[in-house]
Amino acid sequence: MTEGISMENQWQLQEAKSKFSHIVDRARQHGPQFVTRHGHKAAVVLSFEDYQRMCAPENSLSEFLKASPFSDSDVETFDRSKETPRDVDL
Template sequence: MSRTWQLQEAKNKFSEVVEEAIKHGPQVVTKRGVETVIVISYEEYQKLILSQHKLSEFFRTSPLGDVEEELDLSRDPRSARGNIEL
């Protein structure tokens, strides 16, 4: 169960915050009433890191990856700004 801690309380009870993160999941810390950081266990962090994929892999596995049409990546030679007088 995630819990919300005020910054001062989290500083005073840091060991408890860490234990709660290990046993019960992410712990939210607020600063001046605004959710600011989350304390998570190293195991949870590893899961997050390992679940990330490279952007190139995303495009490679995209449903649009097999589109037969070529993308036109050439640049329009016309000026984007037109004539600007200063």
């Protein structure tokens, strides 16, 4: 058995191929399903919801910028030019 993984959530590759639909259902209902190949960890089947949670940023961009070590530094701001852009021949 692979360390830290329950036998009911672990599948050999050959079995996973033939029971893929069942494994997807189990991932949605019971959490990640682990696939082994030649006795070694090879892949994990996750529900889409688990995948989204895993990939979601912990903070918003504004929170990230506020937490920056440079947030209290004096940064010069620049005024945007009011001039119209020059014409470019394409």
